[in-house]
Amino acid sequence: MKNIATIFFLLFGIITMNAQSLEGLWNTGKENTTVKIKKTGDLFEGLLDSSDNKEAPIGKLLIKDIKKSDDFYEGKIYVVKKKKWYNAKFEPKNNVLIITIYSGWMKKTVEWEKQNKDEHK
Template sequence: MELLLIFHIVFSPEVMNAQASLDGIWNMGQDNTTIEITEDNVYEGRIASSDNTNAKIGNIIPKDVKSVGGKWKGKMYSPKRNEWYDAVIALEEKQLLLTVGSGFKSKTLKWTKE
């Protein structure tokens, strides 16, 4: 019984999500824009490349991302609105699901690992 409980705790989605690394190059799925996410106590991501000539290479998009209560939480920048929003990030295999919220509205973005 103890072994089953330990197995459940160690391999629960919350624990696995919190232990997984967000490091790497992620394709945002629009304008062939890629974000390079790195960790230095907290995760942040910078625009690495884009087919969009208006994209500002090096700009930070997600920042202050850390594991909180088994979930990744941080801030997400919207270049169109020039604002930061709260975000919850889930890692599912080679996809990042970024749920960005503003008041009662939220939107989930899907990024793919390259």
């Protein structure tokens, strides 16, 4: 019986981890902008996929060097307005990606919503 319970919890953990994946298309909530995050080797990266902002640099690398760290991911995010890379923590929860951006002792948290493929233009 213990073996069955162990297998159940192991499978549940694997399913839960897959449901909390960074990979996919994320809407930033500003100007209908989406970022596509994919795994490249052992790390994740995110490129600007689309935006209603005509000056948005489509295809630009905005997220890099993302790796798993405990229950979240760590890496860097590019802030276009500041033209600078910042350290960040990425926490996927259901269909929301919670991003905490660090600049010295200050931090800012933003939320991106996962977009279904059908919703993409």
